[in-house]
Amino acid sequence: MTPNAKLIELRTFRRLMRARPLLARGGVVLVCLGVALLIVVPDRTVRTLLGLGAVFTGLFFCTAGFGLLFLPMGPRRDSRVTGAPVAGRWMVVNSPGSAVPSHGIHSLAQTFAVDMVHVPEGVPGRGEPAEKGLIAREKFPSFGRPVYAPADGEVVAVHDSARDHRARTGPLGLACMFAEAMVREAGGARMLFGNHIVLDVGEGAYAVLAHLRKGTVTVRAGDAVRSGQQVAECGNSGNSSEPHIHFQLMDHPRASRAVGIPFAFADISVEDGRGTCVPANDKTLVAREPQAGCG
Known part of the structure; x- marks a missing residue:
């Protein structure tokens, strides 16, 4: 999408994003109700009218909610420079450096979101195990x-009680993940992000650190944090195929009402030198260890 493309007005965009999970949840409820009616109502005519009516109405609501995922985002904001939320070597996937929207959708302010996978020095590829299926995290x-x-x-919100599930790789694992994603979608940001932290980083920008390891978040809502302070560990909670960090900036503390903000990581090493950027997909960045006293 070009900067001059016609976009949905911000207020309308926020309202539609708030309606999306309601449509998804209502659709799931109606489909379940319709199936139940088809089973339990004895009169065939009534069973058909009520049961099929509920099922098709529910499917319509689910389809409408899914369609809202692909609405064009609200107005752009100037890019923001931040530190990297990780240290060491990380491969970048689903990067806004390669495509916008980076995750294929604008909902939950994911327009410019990025995923990062740790790759130790000397390890080829992404360092994942060769086996496929449901793999130990x-x-x-x-x-x-x-x-x-x-x-x-300042910490705005914290969620730290979601389980870290097994990684999903290969056809069977990914099929399980997509089936789970439909349920998580109806649950909204908390179920999709899993354990996560929302930080108010000033100037109307909020940072999200998602898919964190259960029980490792060291901050609570209202806490002040410093750049480079350790706040959690990488996990595999929420809608995640393998342990990784999901990072995004947005213009509202609630992802369901927010619009994504573009950003760049400051002073990172990339394959062709050092700079301030978000590397493209499958490129490796190296971030410095935080200085002593920041944590």
């Missing part, structure tokens, strides 16, 4: 890696 090098505050700010 501990076999992935990202799991348990420290996660840092990308800027000075």
Whole structure:
């Protein structure tokens, strides 16, 4: 999308984003109700009218909610420079450096979101195990890696009770993930992001650190944080195929009402030198360890 493309007005965009999970949840409820009516109502005519009517209405609501995922985003904001929320070598996937929207959708302010997978020095590819299916999360090098505050700010929201599930790889694992994603979609941001932290980093910008390891978040709502302070560990909670960090900036503390903000990581090493950017897909960035005293 070009900067001059015609976009939905911001207020309308926010309202539609708030309606999206309601449509999805209502659709799921109606489909379940319709199936139940088809089973329990004895009169065939009534059973058909009520049951099929509820099922098709529910499917319509679900389809409408899904369609709202692909609405064009609200007005752009100037790009913001932040620190990287990780240290060491990380491969970038689903990057706004390669495509916008980076995750294929604008909902939950994910227009410019980025995913990062830890790759230890000397490990080829992404360092994932060769086996496929439902894999133990501990076999992935990202799991348990420290996660840092990308800027000075204040903690707005924390969720730290979602389980870290097994990684999903290969056709069977990904099929399980997509089936789960439909349920998580109806649950909204908390179920999709899993364990996560929302930080107010100033100037109307809010940072999200998602898919964190259960029980490792060290901050609470209202806490002040410093750039480079460790706030959690990388996990595999929420809508995640393997342990990784999901990072995004947005213009509202609630992702369901927010619009994504473009950003760049400051002073990182990339394959062709050092700079301030978000590398393209499958490129590796190296971020410095935070200085002593930041944590």
